[in-house]
Amino acid sequence: MALSGLDIYKILPKTNCKECGFVTCLAFAMQLAKKGVEAGKCPYLSEEAGNILADAGRPPINLVSIGSGEGCLKVGNETVLFRHEEKFRNPCGIGFIIDDVLPEEQIKRTASRLGGVSFERVGQILKPDVIAVRQSSNSAEKFAAAVKAAVDASGLNPVLMPSDASGLRAALEAVKGAAPLIYRVTKDNIREFMPLAAQARVPAAVYGDTLEEQAELVKELNGGGVAQILLDTGEQEPRERIWRLTQWRRQALKKNNRLLGYPAVTVLKGKDPYSVAVEAAGDICKYAGLILLEVSEAEETLALLTLRQNIYSDPQKPLQIEPKVYTIGNAGKESPVLITTNFSLTYFTVLGEVESSKVPSYIVSVDTEGMSVLTAWAAEKFTPEKITDSLQKFGVSGLVGHNRLIIPGYVAMMSGNLEEKSGWEVVVGPKEASGLPAFLKNLS
Amino acid sequence: MKLMNNVTLISGETKMSRQEEMLEKWQGEVFTCVIGAKKDEGGTRGSVVKVGGEKTLPFLDKEGSLPNTAAVALEIFDVPPADWPEELVAAYGGVTANPLEWADACVRKFGAELLCVKLAGAHPDAGGRSPEQEAAFLSKLAAAVNVPLIVRGCGDDVKDNTLLPLCSEALKGERCLFGSASQDNYKTLTAAVTADGHGIIAESPIDLNIAKQLNILISDLGLPLERIVMDPTIGALGYGLEYAYSIMERARLAALSGDRNVACPFICFTGQETWKVKEAVAARADFPHWGDKEKRGILWEAVTASALLQAGADILVMRHPKAAEEIKKYACHR
The missing domain is CATH 3.20.20.20 (Dihydropteroate synthase-like)
Known part of the structure; x- marks a missing residue:
C-alpha cells in the first residue's frame, strides 16, 4: 500500500542533514513517496523505518x-x-x-x-x-x-x-x-x-x-x-x-x-x-x-x-489489430472488398465468417482506435472521410478490378456520403457478421 | 494509513491481533420491481415475481440483505423462430411451431417462473403482423399461462409505437414488463405502460450515462423508478461480455452508494445474444476440438449468465431450458 510523503517523513530522522542530496528530510520523503529516489540514500534510516518502507513497496497481494x-x-x-x-x-x-x-x-x-x-x-x-x-x-x-x-x-x-x-x-x-x-x-x-x-x-x-x-x-x-x-x-x-x-x-x-x-x-x-x-x-x-x-x-x-x-482484458485498452488491408484466401482482381474497424473482436469475427464462406476476399481494417462499428461511427472514427483515407492509403483500388465496397449493415446510413467521397460503389452488407457467408455467396 | 499496524505485522513479535471481517456499509439500495398481478391486485397471474431490493453486491448477503433471488425467464416468440439453431428448437420437442403450446411447455414442463415473449412476427421484414393480431395473441397467451409476462416489441421503432400501446392495453392490470424504451424512443411506451399498470424495460447502449439519463427521462414522465428495469445491452461470452459486465458493476456500485437514478434492477437478454455466436451454433465437424455442439451452446449461455449474475443481473432471459435450469440453481445460492 502506498505511503504518502508525510507518512514517510514521520519515520525519517528529521535532522535535515542533507547527506541524501536533498535540502530537507521532508523533500527526501516526498521523493520517496514518488519512488524518485532509493530509501538507502539516507545513511541514518532506522531499521524499523527501513522495514516499513520495504513493506510498503511490496504489492498488497503477493x-x-x-x-x-x-x-x-x-x-x-x-x-x-x-x-x-x-x-x-x-x-x-x-x-x-x-x-x-x-x-x-x-x-x-x-x-x-x-x-x-x-x-x-x-x-x-x-x-x-x-x-x-x-x-x-x-x-x-x-x-x-x-x-x-x-x-x-x-x-x-x-x-x-x-x-x-x-x-x-x-x-x-x-x-x-x-x-x-x-x-x-x-x-x-x-x-x-x-x-x-x-x-x-x-x-x-x-x-x-x-x-x-x-x-x-x-x-x-x-x-x-x-x-x-x-x-x-x-x-x-x-x-x-x-x-x-x-x-x-x-x-x-x-x-x-x-x-x-x-x-x-x-x-x-x-x-x-x-x-x-x-x-x-x-x-x-x-x-x-x-x-x-x-x-x-x-x-x-x-x-x-x-x-x-x-x-482479464484491459478495460482501458481495447484489443486492436494493425489497420491495413488483409488478404483472405486466394483473393484476386474480382474478390469482394469488405470494410470494418480495427477493434480485434470485430475484425476477428468478420474474419471468421469470411473464412467460413470460403470466398477469397479483402478485409480493409480502418483505424478506429480499437472501437467497434457502431461505437466508432458514433464517435466519428468510422466516417466516409476516414474510410476514403484508408482506401487510398492502403492502395485498395490497385488490388481489384472493380470498385464495389461492402460496408457493415449498421452503417448503411453513410452509403450515399461514402460513395460521393470515395468514388466507390457502396454495397450494404449484413448487420451481423454471421450473415456474411450467405451474403458473400449470393454476391458471386 | 496506520503505520503502527504495519510495525506489528512486520516485527511478528506481538501476539496476533484478531482477524476481523470487513463489512461494507452501503447507503443506497436497488429498487424492488414487482412483475405480475394476482386476482386481488386486478390481474389474473397465479404468482408474482419480485426482483431487485439488493442492499449489497451479489452473493454477499453476510453484509447486507439480498431479498430476491435473480429471476430466470424463458423466451418465446409469437411466430415460429426463423433463426434458432436446430438443437435449441429440438430442446422444446417441436412445440416452437405453435407459440401457445411453446409457452405452455416453458411453464409446465420446464418450470419457468417468468415468460418473455418477443413479438418478432410484427416486424415489417418478418411478415408484419398487425397490432390487433398481436394484442389478440397476447390475450390468448395470458389465458394459457399464469406466470408473469415480459413483452418485447419487434425492434422496429415505428412499428413498435403502434404495436405496443395496443398490446399494453390488452394486458391491462397484469403488471407485465414491456420493452424496450430507448433514449430516442421512450415517450409512447412510457405513456402506455403508465396508464395500464405495467413496468418498462429501459435499454441503453452499454453506456452508464445514457442508462441514467433514460431513467430520469422516463420517471419525469410520471413512471416511478420502481417500475423501471434496465437493459444494459449485453454481449455474449467472447463477444464483448466484459463491457456490459463492467457497466453493470459500475452502475450497481453507484446505486449502492446512493444514486437512485441508476438503482433499477437489470434485465439481461442472455439467450438472444448467445444463440447467434459461432461457439454456440457451429457444427462439430467444422470445429472438432471445440467439443460437443449441444453442450457447448448450453454452456455458452449458462457461463454468460453466470458472469452477469456476478455483475448484478436481476432477470436473465434465457433460451435453452437446460441453461435456464442450471443458472437458476446457481442464482438460488445468492
Whole structure:
C-alpha cells in the first residue's frame, strides 16, 4: 500500500542533514513517496523505518508462481476489486484434477490430451495452466508415479494433492525442480507438510476454517520458510466461497492485511459438468487465482478460458489489430472488398465468417482506435472521410478490378456520403457478421 | 494509513491481533420491481415475481440483505423462430411451431417462473403482423399461462409505437414488463405502460450515462423508478461480455452508494445474444476440438449468465431450458 510523503517523513530522522542530496528530510520523503529516489540514500534510516518502507513497496497481494520455466503460472499481484478501476492483472490459472488410482495408461492418455488443449481467440492462444494429481491410493509410490506420468505427458504445471506426508515427500522427489503447488496445508498436517514445502522451496495452498485460522496458518508458514502461498476456500457452497474470496481481496487491498495478501485457489469437484462450469465462471469473476476442476471436456474448457480472457482484458485498452488491408484466401482482381474497424473482436469475427464462406476476399481494417462499428461511427472514427483515407492509403483500388465496397449493415446510413467521397460503389452488407457467408455467396 | 499496524505485522513479535471481517456499509439500495398481478391486485397471474431490493453486491448477503433471488425467464416468440439453431428448437420437442403450446411447455414442463415473449412476427421484414393480431395473441397467451409476462416489441421503432400501446392495453392490470424504451424512443411506451399498470424495460447502449439519463427521462414522465428495469445491452461470452459486465458493476456500485437514478434492477437478454455466436451454433465437424455442439451452446449461455449474475443481473432471459435450469440453481445460492 502506498505511503504518502508525510507518512514517510514521520519515520525519517528529521535532522535535515542533507547527506541524501536533498535540502530537507521532508523533500527526501516526498521523493520517496514518488519512488524518485532509493530509501538507502539516507545513511541514518532506522531499521524499523527501513522495514516499513520495504513493506510498503511490496504489492498488497503477493505474486506466486507455480511450475518452472517459461510456461510457469504466475498469479496474484492484483490491485483492484473491480476491473473498471484499472484492470485485473494476472489471469487466474485453470487446471484439471486426475486421480492416482486410475491405470497409468489412462493417466498418461488423459494428461496428454489436456496438455494439448489449445484454442485461438481474437489472436490469442488460450490454454489450461496446471494439472493436479490427487492421491486416493494408499501408496506413496503409486501417487508419485502418477504425478510423474501426468506431468510428463501433459507438460502442464504440477499441483500435488497428497493424502499424507509420505505421499508428498515421494511426489516432490518425483518432480524435483518442477516447482509444484502443494495442495494443501491445514492445521492438522502443517507440522509435517511445512518443512517439506520449505525445503523444496515450492508454493503451498493453505486452508483454515475461519479467517483467523487462515491468517494464523499463513503466519506459521511464513515463519517456517514458506513464502509462496495460495489461500484455499475449501469445499464451500458458492455463496460462502464468493464471500471468502471477496474478504481476502478486501483485506489485502483495503486493510493492507499481509497475512491474507495472497492469491486464492478454489476446487470444484463431485458435481455435474454444467454446475462446475457455472460455479467456476463465478469464481473467475470474483477473485480466484487458480481454479481446479474435476471435469475436462473441451466445451467446458473453451467457455471458461474465454471468460477468463474477457474478465482479464484491459478495460482501458481495447484489443486492436494493425489497420491495413488483409488478404483472405486466394483473393484476386474480382474478390469482394469488405470494410470494418480495427477493434480485434470485430475484425476477428468478420474474419471468421469470411473464412467460413470460403470466398477469397479483402478485409480493409480502418483505424478506429480499437472501437467497434457502431461505437466508432458514433464517435466519428468510422466516417466516409476516414474510410476514403484508408482506401487510398492502403492502395485498395490497385488490388481489384472493380470498385464495389461492402460496408457493415449498421452503417448503411453513410452509403450515399461514402460513395460521393470515395468514388466507390457502396454495397450494404449484413448487420451481423454471421450473415456474411450467405451474403458473400449470393454476391458471386 | 496506520503505520503502527504495519510495525506489528512486520516485527511478528506481538501476539496476533484478531482477524476481523470487513463489512461494507452501503447507503443506497436497488429498487424492488414487482412483475405480475394476482386476482386481488386486478390481474389474473397465479404468482408474482419480485426482483431487485439488493442492499449489497451479489452473493454477499453476510453484509447486507439480498431479498430476491435473480429471476430466470424463458423466451418465446409469437411466430415460429426463423433463426434458432436446430438443437435449441429440438430442446422444446417441436412445440416452437405453435407459440401457445411453446409457452405452455416453458411453464409446465420446464418450470419457468417468468415468460418473455418477443413479438418478432410484427416486424415489417418478418411478415408484419398487425397490432390487433398481436394484442389478440397476447390475450390468448395470458389465458394459457399464469406466470408473469415480459413483452418485447419487434425492434422496429415505428412499428413498435403502434404495436405496443395496443398490446399494453390488452394486458391491462397484469403488471407485465414491456420493452424496450430507448433514449430516442421512450415517450409512447412510457405513456402506455403508465396508464395500464405495467413496468418498462429501459435499454441503453452499454453506456452508464445514457442508462441514467433514460431513467430520469422516463420517471419525469410520471413512471416511478420502481417500475423501471434496465437493459444494459449485453454481449455474449467472447463477444464483448466484459463491457456490459463492467457497466453493470459500475452502475450497481453507484446505486449502492446512493444514486437512485441508476438503482433499477437489470434485465439481461442472455439467450438472444448467445444463440447467434459461432461457439454456440457451429457444427462439430467444422470445429472438432471445440467439443460437443449441444453442450457447448448450453454452456455458452449458462457461463454468460453466470458472469452477469456476478455483475448484478436481476432477470436473465434465457433460451435453452437446460441453461435456464442450471443458472437458476446457481442464482438460488445468492
